[in-house]
Amino acid sequence: MAATVSGFHEGAVAEGTWRDLVARAATPDGRADALLAWRHAEEQDYVSPERVSGYLHTALTQLTAAPDAPHHARGLLSADETHTLLEEFAGPVRELPDRRFHELFEERVRRHPDAVAAVRGDRRWTYRELNVRANRIAWSLHHRGLRPEDVVAVVTERTLEWLAAVIGVLKAGGCYLPLEPSFPADRIATVLARSGSRWVLAERGVPHLDAALAGRPGVERAFLDDVLAEDRPEDDPALPVAADQLAYIYFTSGSTGEPKGAMCEHAGFLNHLYAKIEDLGMAEGEVVAQTAPQCFDISLWQLVSALLVGGRTHIVEQEAVLDVHRFLDTLDSGGIQVAQLVPSYLEVVLSALAERPRPLPRLRCVSATGEALKRELVQRWFDVLPSVLLVNAYGLTETSDDTNHEVMDRVPAGRSVPLGRAVRNVRVYVVDERLALVPLGVPGEIVFSGVCVGRGYINDEARTKAAFGSDPYRPGERLYRSGDFGRWLPGGTLEFLGRRDAQVKVNGFRIEIGEIENRLLQVPGVRDGAVVVAGPAERPYLAGFHTGGDAVTAGDLRTALAAVLPGYMVPQRLYRLDALPLTANGKTDRKALTRLAAEAERTAGADAFEAPATDTERRVAALWADLLRVPPERIGRGSRFTELGGTSLTAIKLAVALDRVVSVGELAHTPTVAEVAALLERKTAERGT
Template sequence: MRDALAVGPDDTAARERTLLVSWLAVLSRCVGEPEASTAVAGEAGGLDRISAVVADVTWAGLGDALRRVPLDGRPHSAVDARGTLADDTADLVVRLGPGCAGLELAYDLAHVSHHAAQRVLGYLLHALGRARTAPDATVDLGDMLGTEERRRQLVELCGARVDNGPDGFVAAFQSRAAAVPDRPAVRHREDVLTYGELDSASRRLAHRLRGLGVSGGDAVAVVSDRHLDWVVAMLGVLRAGAVYLPIRPDFPPSRVRGQLDRADCRLALTDGPGSTLMSVVAGTDGWSGTVVPIAEPGAEPVAVDLPPPAGEQPAYVYFTSGSTGQPKGALCAHAGMINHLWAKVDDHGLRPDDVVTQTASQCFDISLWQVCAPLLVGGTCLVVDVDKQLDVAAFTALLVRHEVTTIQVVPSYLEVLLTHLETGTVRLPRLRSVSVTGEALRSDLVRRWFAVLPGVRLLNAYGATETSDDAMHEVLDGPPERDLPVVSVGRALRNMRVYVVDERLRLMPEGARGEIVFAGVCVGLGYLNDPQRTAEVFTTDPYHPGERLYRSGDLGRWLPEGRLEFLGRRDHQVKIRGLRVEIGEVRAAIAAVPAVIDAAVVAVGDGNRARLVGFHVATDEITPDDLDKQLAARLPDYMIPAHHLRLDALPLNDNSKVDMVRLTRLAQEATCGAVAFEPPGTAAERRLAMVWSEVLGLPTERVGRHDDFFESGGTSLSAVDLLTRLKHRLSLADLLAGPTLREVALRLGSVDSDPAAG
């Protein structure tokens, strides 16, 4: 590379400036920000910081802006690009060689590999070439990756190509049911359906739907709690070639009506609670579709199967939170569905003797694989009621009783479960695999897990509803090798491609932050009957013409070992109780309340401590209870803010936009209860306050004796965490009956002093 800057001997300053401009352009691209910062060795041996805005400026213009920087051949260091260009640190120094005869790159092999250094040098030479050949062009590095790195990202880092065969889930299930008709397929409480019974019931329902006028591709709502009939309904809809649309019976009627209208759904299958909800939707909200019960006692069996749906046909739609204030229905095809199911079978190692718990809400897409994946291999799905999940002792007892082998939980519940298992009072000898999803998985939690259950695999799952659920797995059979705060999300699943790109869908260098996008068979069909929002995030894969790509809005980077690190969101989407929530939808719901003239929402805390805080400006006084009631008619419970704060006006920043930083600070200060603060008054209250603060992520000194656990941000899941840390000396009913710190401490005291309480 000695001749890379070979120009006349009098052009030393110009060459230095070209080098610095090129280096700043490389750094800007690698950190994904318009402003780049580097360091230049100072005359006294120290480092001087240099920053520049690289966007919307020409190479020459950027050089002119740096003319005041006296360089004098000093080296340029990448110390400010730590973690973005190389393995662990960017311990790199770039400088002109003696007499400015060439370019040198110095690096510490303890931190930077030869491979990483060569990549960085390639980026810099690419930038130098652009800066010198077109100085009046806008700074733009284009496609800066070398051939080998480009091939690695487009081939090696993508999922394996696997032939899923001609059969989708429907045909595969029918084949399995014919082979093992007497095996238990689904259990709920004391009830069970064998494969033969589930096959017969779902076939009969599919024919019944066709008789009611349902055609292929029509949306059919299943408004039901989770039980055996719900599973029959799910399979019946799929077997009819219709689109499965799950709806919880406790959802607000107006929200349900909006989903039905968006899906152009004219038929709903219901159980008892679902029928009650749909009578309101049909009455108050004026929906004119048909409501029929799932169960049809005394119906004659049907022997003939309908033709199974083709892979490109739509299979299901799940409505997710929408930033515009309206939910959007992510529509996915049978081909993506079966691909994801087989990936779950592979990475969990599912076998005919496996029992998989079904714990997710029916309106959460992971509920689908929890039911269907075990049915592909002759295993059993165990539907678990919410009350059993919220009592960790009852949940573990259920796992033991039914010899469960595979479960899926959010990381915050994994910690609650692990805390219970660490007591040594219960063992799970049949448990083999645990899927973790919905939140970042902390490495310290993983190390704790394998210290207690060294033989139980953890599978960190990551994806999106728009990509047929999970698109990546990090499969862990022991503690993670890399010392990161959170576990990576692993590698792409079979037949999936995952890229990290810039705003123009150009591949980012390995180690550089960019947007995570997905391509391959699992990419969904878009948002149902919503072409505008579909066009915003679904597009053509530039590296595989004719195939589709989904822009997730998530940020990430490739680690040197070829694993993807998740780095958060680029927008205002958050996770509450593991569910996706668009801040804009919650804000719009508050703003729609009569008398409210402006609103804003922020999220505070993380994991199971994450909670929403709403701010409103109103013409009249509105109590938090009034707001909750109004929002309950528009939003599911997990999207309703834990706190409501009234302001005379929303604060603005220097750009005249709502100051979200200030609102977040106000929210954090206000999440310790609405009553006058009084510190814990007894030793028992002080001990409880320490546990309370850990569970809710609050400073101990902000926990008062009159604070209500749930008004302070507590959820059903964090309540389980609290009760587990209190060694189950209280029940959830006890906490609900007296949720203040003082009441809980008194109840603990009475339990501990009762000789019969042990």
């Protein structure tokens, strides 16, 4: 079918321009498909017909007034819509106190010195005890010659001493840089070199630290237990620290394989803490769970936000995180009121509560972050815990962590879960490649401005220049280009559409992976989903993966996707998994999915393998089949857990199913059925002796 615009004469505009005004559409099945597409279009609630009419009028006016002008340089937005996007969709303006986090913490110490500030296991410190230790660390660094913004690497497990070290570094005017003790020597050395760190605060027994420091004679290492035992003052150092001084650096993976260190300042750090307190409704005395690994930026607000409201930080031991029932025990016994989890772990928690229902009377609010939060998961959450708020949090390391919060006390009305509104003192724009604002509901790149935007990547001018710049709408403010795509929904909430680098080309067609994934997630019964490009370079194809019930077949998915996507965007292969594989930071592991697709292709026709030989092997194979939703006949003695779709989360379920005879850590080193069976027999025998 074709549509033309009346009221214009062809001679009024350039010939090429006129052809662009003609919209053509074709469907293979004629009227039925056209009606389906039209009904789907009617469901779109992002842009009103009046607004579209206004855009069309503006475009046609520009075309007829200057047909040969470069129209890409002229926007479609009215003054009113520009004001809405720039001002009304910005976060609320709140005045920040002219003090740093550690100074506000010191004020809390003076107000209630004997209140419990932090707990880990059976250890607990009061505000006074924590402050004394942090002061000793700060004075030690100061007397050793630490200068403002000197980078201090802290290499510890998630302990109370870690908390004291973080606060001590900030009190001394230094810049906190976390490193995990399990990191290999090369990784530690690379981060130290790129950050220019001359100081390392470490716990004893870090396995690769000596090797990492061997080639860096200018780096001074101090053991935390020695520092805490030094004869140092216990009063607050009161060293001057400016709002625009560096507070911390977190290293993230780079597309080139070289890590990049995002630098954030005290003002952005403090603003994010207050955004969490404000939007999560954190009251006086709140108990906050600290669960995230120390090298991920979300660990920081989990660690210290409670200290600004006279509350308590509960550092949850890693062993408890890996055992979901023990984690639930900790939430209950610790009186935890606020927690943050990745959606994949949220699903494990809900499965555990379905298996063994229990009340969590103190839990008040859970924040979900790190990956897309699915509407079906939100529905399940409120079915199980209707009185517990769920917050969809979105942000990036480069923007002082989260910039958007969608606070929910019920399932959202739309098809997807929005990213929410901008938090306090943060500006979020959706723009085109020239940083021009795009209309409401139109996809574009998500960029950020305001106090949240960090200083760039340390000692990395090229990548800083590529991602950071100046705000064209607020002269003098920094701008960060996220590489994420999204669009504004009515009311000023943001919808995530995928990554810029998720755009691929298959069989000559340029495809945005995020668009396919969004459609996949809208299919009833699909809980989670991801799409990757698989196959050899000369014959690439799209492979889709989803989680959910057995009722959703590959045929159902193809039919549903074909109704809303062009044929070339419907994945050729569709696989069901119990859970999507995750990276170390809890995000979907797309490389693992690509390998899984290749393995599925290789083994699709295989019929020769070694069957499980013992009762224990058969028990393990049966559990794998149940957990991974894999036909039992496909599981042999040499089958590997991850290649069948196993993840860290299904490994937790496997450990529980094996009555916790073996740990998740042990399962990681026994990838095959035969190896798991041998481990299980050995551990069972040890228990019996």
